[in-house]
Amino acid sequence: MQHSRNRDLDGVRGLAILLVVAAHSGLPVRWGGLSGVTLFFVLSGYLITSLLIREWDRWGSLSLWRFWGRRALRLLPALVVFLALVPVLLWATGDSRLPDYPAAALASLFYVGNWVRIAGSDLGVLNHLWSLSVEEQFYVVWPLLFIALMAWGRAHLLGLVFGLTGLATVYSVWTKGDFIRLDISTETNAFALLLGVSLAFALASMARKGWHPPRVNVLIPFVVMVLVSAFPSHDVATDHTLFRPLGAIYAVLGVWLVASAVLGHSSIVASRVMVFFGTISYALYLWHQALINSVLLGDKTIPRNLALIAVAVLLSWLSWVLVERPVGGLRGRFRLDEPSARQRAALEKEPVP
Template sequence: MPALDGVRAIGILLVFVHHMITPVAFGGHVGVDVFFVLSGYLITDILLRERKAHGGIRLKRFYFRRAARLYPALLVVVAALLIPGALFAPSLGKYLLENVLAVTYTTPLALEISGGAAWAWRHTWSLGIEEMFYLVWPLLLMLVLGRGRAQGHLAGFAVGGGLALLLASVALEVAGQPGSLLLRSGGLFLGCALAIFLGRKQQVNVPAIAAWSGLALIGASVAGATIFHPASAAPVLMTGVGSVVIIAHLVQNRGGVLAGILGWAPLAYLGRISYELYLWHYPLLIILAWAFDADPIAVAWIAAPMSIGLAAVTHAFLAPRVERLKARVSG
């Protein structure tokens, strides 16, 4: 669906601008939470469709396809930036360590322990949370699916769990306590719940006004995270809810006005290369900032077009090869 690629584009644009104008405050970090909801929805929808078509979920196939989708681009970017980063990093040992954390998807665990040092690969915390989540989620689906009403209970559990995690983050922030990146996985739960709910219902009418309201809610979240920076737990929750409403509308109204706007070819293309752009833009920005001993915003005019170009080239080279690899295991 091109419109869902457009949703990806919204997420990457928010994160991209947020990083490129550092240290200027901008709440675009909530773009990650757009990705979380969309990822939870898409992965769960894929698993449910596989169960319907084949009578079960093939875990080895799922994990292999997941690795085939994510690892090639990650390894290419890590390898390409290894020497430049090592040359300019303030600490060679720390830089090499964060490369290891990135390729093992353990960055979020390290950030929880270290207190959030400014690393060139710290943005891979979101990838780490996703991969830890998807190690467990398919197993849970296998245990629950096929037990009648249990599927509805799982949807309720996912909604409750997602909201509980996001509300816990808000509560910690209000109490003046340190937050946790792990709590932002609540968006993944919300996306999973949406896929289960839509899979059980033949028709769900989410009107266009609700979807536009969801988009406005994300805009308000960005504004709130900008104004009240670094207080951002409530905007993260608002972004999750807004994303759910938008996705629910799009998958049921593929010919609507919003779907047409989000499916606009340039926007959809940006969404298709969003993973590669997410990988490239932040470490390239930080390494250039190290090289010129400057704030990221001072080198963004170099980093922004470079990262977009590199993302496009990486996607063009790897995407067909990844699809062939995934098709081989599917066969």
């Protein structure tokens, strides 16, 4: 399995954020929000699980402190800066939602924004942070479940993970209820994360058995994902009959795309433009929708939205240069190629075979 920096995966991340941004701008990528977020979930499930497997195979255990520390250093600095600057934007534009902002910011900071929205509260310009809440909840729960599964043994682990993924997918497609819950609840989006988890386990199992899948063309699933994201629909926000089934289709396409990026290469997917957007994707995710949903520049039109997205790109680049990249250097203290103190002590007692 490939663990070094993969430009094709960066390009896949760039595609995910561009699909989301295009949909929010009003461009005719009607399902880009659903496809982009689903692709993010698949990619997160794969990358996080790959890191967990790598650490477990090397040291025979998992350091939760190191894992959660790396996640906090990756996500919190840019989020805190964003949450601190948004009220300045609301105040400067005379936005009437400013008094409600502190509660919305706290819900987002503690990653419960999706549940707060399901309960009936509006988070204003932070409504889009529901998907960050889902991912962070995954980061909290999945390592604990991973440890339990790995301690139980690998003999039937792949089948169990595939089974859980299948059940979660069937549940997501067939469950009924309020649209907001179907859209942003953790349980209806878990299947996409689990598909990424399944992919990580499958590729790790192939590597352990010495199987080497052939290289593939990443560009084919890349183009298919874009085309299917433009699938016509009368009203994305209310078409319940298509919403969850299309989510499952996008998740499967996401697995195809991520697997292709791991096993193959495309100069287009790994181009400077796609890698650039993949690099700033987190900050762009934070900023673009907050600006679009603000009262800046009047009513929402495509030209107005695109202008604000250009501002969001600039802010996202500044976030990467001034916040995310410098703080990323601190993650060196959580290096995976060296055992933690507890792992080192365990290795001295009983070396990993």
